[in-house]
Amino acid sequence: MARLATASLAGTAIEFYDFFVYGTAAALVLGPLFFPTFSPLAGTLAAFGTFAVGFISRPLGSVVFGHIGDRYGRRPVLFASLLLTGIATVAVGCVPTYGSIGVAAPVLLLVLRFLQGLGLGGEWGGAVLLTAEHAPANRRGLWASFPQIGPSVGFLLANGVMLALSASLTDAQFAAWGWRVPFWAAGLLAAAGLLLRTSVPETPQFKQLAETGQRASAPLTEVVRGHWRLVLLTAGALAVGYALFYAVSTWSLSYATEHLGVSRTVMLTCIMAAVAVKGAATPFAAMLGDHYGRKPLCLAGCTAAALWMFPMVALLxxxxxxxxxxxxxxxxxxxxxxxxxxxxxxxxxxEPRVRCTGAAVGYNLAGVLGGALTPLVATAMAHGEGPPWGVAAYLTALALLSLACFALLPETRPVPAPVVEAAPA
Structure with missing residues (x-):
C-alpha cells in the first residue's frame, strides 16, 4: 500500500503542478502578454477565461479516461493522462506571445489549456481508484487520501518555482522568459512520474470484473441512466471545495497584487504556507473520516466554509x-x-463496473461549477475601495449549496461486522 500510495501521490502532484502553474501565470503575467489590447481588468478576465477552459475540458477527460478505466483497467489511465498533461504543459511554455504572432497566441494557449484539463480529468479517477480499490476497508479513507495530498505538493512545487523566479528576476526578465521556466520543467517531472508508475499493478476489483465478464460495455451510458442524480449531487457537493481553493490560490493572488499593492513574493508566500498546512492535515482528516464517517466530515467542512468567507475576505x-x-x-x-x-x-x-467514470465525472463537474467560475466571478465583483463583500457572499452561497447536496448523499463508511460471541458450552 505504501508503494501504491506513493505512486498515486507522485502522479497527482505532477499533474496538478502542470495545472496550477498555469493558474499562477494567469494571475500574474498572461493577461498583458497574450491580451495586450485589453484593459488591465479585461486582460485579467481573459487570462482567467483561458484558465477556466481547463476546467471545462476536465469532465470530458473524465468521460474519455473513465471509459478506458472501466473497460480496460485503471492502470492505463495513469500513463495516458500523465503523458497528455505533461506534453501540453511543456508546449504552453513554448507559445509565442501576442506581440510575436498576434491572435494565434491566445488561440494556442486556449487549445493547450484544454488538453491540460483533458489529461487532469482522467488522472484523478485513475489515481484514487488505484489506492481505494487496493486498501483495506477500515483504512480506505487514509490510503485514498494520498492522491489528495498530491495537489498540495503540486501547488507548492509550481508556486515555489514561480516564487524563486519572481524574487530573483526583474519584472522585465520575468515577463520576457522567466514565467516559461516552470512550464518547461513539467517535462522532467512527467518523465519521472511515468517511470515511477511502470511497476504499478492493476487493482483487484477490476481484475475480478474482467475475469467474471462484468465490465461495463458503455460506462457513461450506465452512469447517465442509473446514477444521474448521484452525479449532480456530488458535483454540487464538491463545488465549494474548488471555489475555496481557487479563490485563495488564484483570485486572491491577482486581487492583492493589482488592487492592494501587495508584492508577488509576499502573496505567494502566504498562500503557499496555508496550502502546506492543508497538505499536512490531509491524512489526519482522512483518519477522522475512517472513524466517524465520510458524510459528517463533509458537512463540517461546508459549515466551516460558510462561516469563514466574510472573515477571510476581511483579513485579505x-x-x-x-x-x-x-x-x-x-x-x-x-x-x-x-x-x-x-x-x-x-x-x-x-458500483465497481462504472466507478472510474461516475466518480470522476462528478468530481470534475464540480470543478466547472466551483473552480472555473470563481476567479472570473470574483474578479468581476471585486471593485471599489472597500473589501469585496460580494465575493464573500458568492462563496458563502456556494458553501450552503454544497451543504445541502452533502445532506442528501448517503453515508458509505464500511461498518465492521458485529462480533458474535460463542454460546457457553
Missing part, C-alpha cells in the same frame, strides 16, 4: 501578511476537511 483586505495567511489557512482547513475523505467517499458511492 488588510494586506497584512500574517492576517492574510490566517484567512487563507481557515479556508484551506475547511476545504481539506471535505476533500480528504472524498477520495474514498466518491468511489464508495458507485
Amino acid at each position: 483586505h488588510t494586506a497584512e501578511p500574517l492576517l492574510m495567511f490566517l484567512g487563507f489557512l481557515g479556508a484551506m482547513l475547511a476545504f481539506i476537511t471535505m476533500f480528504a475523505v472524498v477520495a474514498a467517499y466518491l468511489p464508495e458511492l458507485y
Whole structure:
C-alpha cells in the first residue's frame, strides 16, 4: 500500500503542478502578454477565461479516461493522462506571445489549456481508484487520501518555482522568459512520474470484473441512466471545495497584487504556507473520516466554509501578511476537511463496473461549477475601495449549496461486522 500510495501521490502532484502553474501565470503575467489590447481588468478576465477552459475540458477527460478505466483497467489511465498533461504543459511554455504572432497566441494557449484539463480529468479517477480499490476497508479513507495530498505538493512545487523566479528576476526578465521556466520543467517531472508508475499493478476489483465478464460495455451510458442524480449531487457537493481553493490560490493572488499593492513574493508566500498546512492535515482528516464517517466530515467542512468567507475576505483586505495567511489557512482547513475523505467517499458511492467514470465525472463537474467560475466571478465583483463583500457572499452561497447536496448523499463508511460471541458450552 505504501508503494501504491506513493505512486498515486507522485502522479497527482505532477499533474496538478502542470495545472496550477498555469493558474499562477494567469494571475500574474498572461493577461498583458497574450491580451495586450485589453484593459488591465479585461486582460485579467481573459487570462482567467483561458484558465477556466481547463476546467471545462476536465469532465470530458473524465468521460474519455473513465471509459478506458472501466473497460480496460485503471492502470492505463495513469500513463495516458500523465503523458497528455505533461506534453501540453511543456508546449504552453513554448507559445509565442501576442506581440510575436498576434491572435494565434491566445488561440494556442486556449487549445493547450484544454488538453491540460483533458489529461487532469482522467488522472484523478485513475489515481484514487488505484489506492481505494487496493486498501483495506477500515483504512480506505487514509490510503485514498494520498492522491489528495498530491495537489498540495503540486501547488507548492509550481508556486515555489514561480516564487524563486519572481524574487530573483526583474519584472522585465520575468515577463520576457522567466514565467516559461516552470512550464518547461513539467517535462522532467512527467518523465519521472511515468517511470515511477511502470511497476504499478492493476487493482483487484477490476481484475475480478474482467475475469467474471462484468465490465461495463458503455460506462457513461450506465452512469447517465442509473446514477444521474448521484452525479449532480456530488458535483454540487464538491463545488465549494474548488471555489475555496481557487479563490485563495488564484483570485486572491491577482486581487492583492493589482488592487492592494501587495508584492508577488509576499502573496505567494502566504498562500503557499496555508496550502502546506492543508497538505499536512490531509491524512489526519482522512483518519477522522475512517472513524466517524465520510458524510459528517463533509458537512463540517461546508459549515466551516460558510462561516469563514466574510472573515477571510476581511483579513485579505488588510494586506497584512500574517492576517492574510490566517484567512487563507481557515479556508484551506475547511476545504481539506471535505476533500480528504472524498477520495474514498466518491468511489464508495458507485458500483465497481462504472466507478472510474461516475466518480470522476462528478468530481470534475464540480470543478466547472466551483473552480472555473470563481476567479472570473470574483474578479468581476471585486471593485471599489472597500473589501469585496460580494465575493464573500458568492462563496458563502456556494458553501450552503454544497451543504445541502452533502445532506442528501448517503453515508458509505464500511461498518465492521458485529462480533458474535460463542454460546457457553
